[in-house]
Amino acid sequence: MKKLLVTLMLSAMAPAAFAVTTIKAEVNGMVCAFCAKGIEKKLNALPQKQAAFVDLKSRVVALQLKDGQDVSNEAFSKVIQDAGYSVGKLERVNQTVEAIQAEVAKAEKAGSK
Amino acid sequence: MFKQHHVALGALLLSQLMMPAHAAALMGFEDSAMLMTEIGRYNQEWMLNYSPALGHAIGVEQMRMSGKGEQATTISGINYTGLIKRWNLPSAQANVWFNGSVGEARGQYDGFAYTPSLQFDMESTRLYFLAKARMIRAPNMNYDTAAVQAGFSFYETGFNQTQPWFVIEAKTMRNNDPGLQITPALRLINKNYFLEFGVTNPWQGEGFAPRLNAMFVF
Numbered sequence: 301m302k303k304l305l306v307t308l309m310l311s312a313m314a315p316a317a318f319a320v321t322t323i324k325a326e327v328n329g330m331v332c333a334f335c336a337k338g339i340e341k342k343l344n345a346l347p348q349k350q351a352a353f354v355d356l357k358s359r360v361v362a363l364q365l366k367d368g369q370d371v372s373n374e375a376f377s378k379v380i381q382d383a384g385y386s387v388g389k390l391e392r393v394n395q396t397v398e399a400i401q402a403e404v405a406k407a408e409k410a411g412s413k
Numbered sequence: 414m415f416k417q418h419h420v421a422l423g424a425l426l427l428s429q430l431m432m433p434a435h436a437a438a439l440m441g442f443e444d445s446a447m448l449m450t451e452i453g454r455y456n457q458e459w460m461l462n463y464s465p466a467l468g469h470a471i472g473v474e475q476m477r478m479s480g481k482g483e484q485a486t487t488i489s490g491i492n493y494t495g496l497i498k499r500w501n502l503p504s505a506q507a508n509v510w511f512n513g514s515v516g517e518a519r520g521q522y523d524g525f526a527y528t529p530s531l532q533f534d535m536e537s538t539r540l541y542f543l544a545k546a547r548m549i550r551a552p553n554m555n556y557d558t559a560a561v562q563a564g565f566s567f568y569e570t571g572f573n574q575t576q577p578w579f580v581i582e583a584k585t586m587r588n589n590d591p592g593l594q595i596t597p598a599l600r601l602i603n604k605n606y607f608l609e610f611g612v613t614n615p616w617q618g619e620g621f622a623p624r625l626n627a628m629f630v631f
Contacts, residue, residue: 326503328501328502328503329499329500329501329502329505329506330506331504331505331506331536331537331538332536332538332576332602333570333572333573333574333576333602333603333604334602334603334604334605334606334607334628334630335506336572336604337442337604337605337630338442338443338445339442340572340604341442341445342442342443354572355571355572356538356569356570356571356572357538357569357571359503359504381467382442382443382467383442383443383467384442384467384468384496384499384501385501385506386501388503
């Protein structure tokens, strides 16, 4: 009974503790770090930003939102467009930027083998 | 006179040739400032501009060059850079740019100077190409320039790493000596800077000259 109570408590707490929202996009035209600095600068300026990630090889740009905060897909796309690029695929994932970074690194490592 | 029209015609042709191209690369994003400089034996140039909106930048520019046996001429002016067209592809970007200054020439030649140019560049994470034609004029002065660059990166890098490139440029400047300048260069691109160190006409004892290009964005 005690075990069941603890399990119930943990499961009730879990969604709140791990409700991570990250906007992840594939960006077209992002080929050089010097040119793509604008994306990083604009993402870093967003007050809703928890963490951001830009990767040239996979063309991925990810913005992890602070708990309880949101940025619309349109506003995110505008950040990319204002920096001079266009958005290909855009999705919302329940992964941290750190996890996406690790996933991308793993895929690139596998691809280079 | 016929020769003087060649570069202008070349610029026009270049702009027409570029239209069917589909790809991407130059700098500047909204609310950024950029410092660009070229320091070489035959020409020196620096420009500082500010981009209030994507695709537009205004700034100041100074360039210095000289012909054979001539005193150097310095042009100081107000510069505008405009993005005419950009193509964003999954793994490449291409751009057509207008750039030009109006100002004053001083030195061997004096008076009102203007320097309109058209540039096309396309770039992937591994390959790079650029073609540029520029009129550099003042009363009795013509330093019209045409240049092509091509290069490749040694390997792909992440956003926070420095990427090395090999780039070779062929440039002609009217009334300049040497008229044809070939510059192989090593280019380093980082998210904070762009540095290029090259040697112009390395096979030509007298014409041999190191050249440094740098760009910083703030």
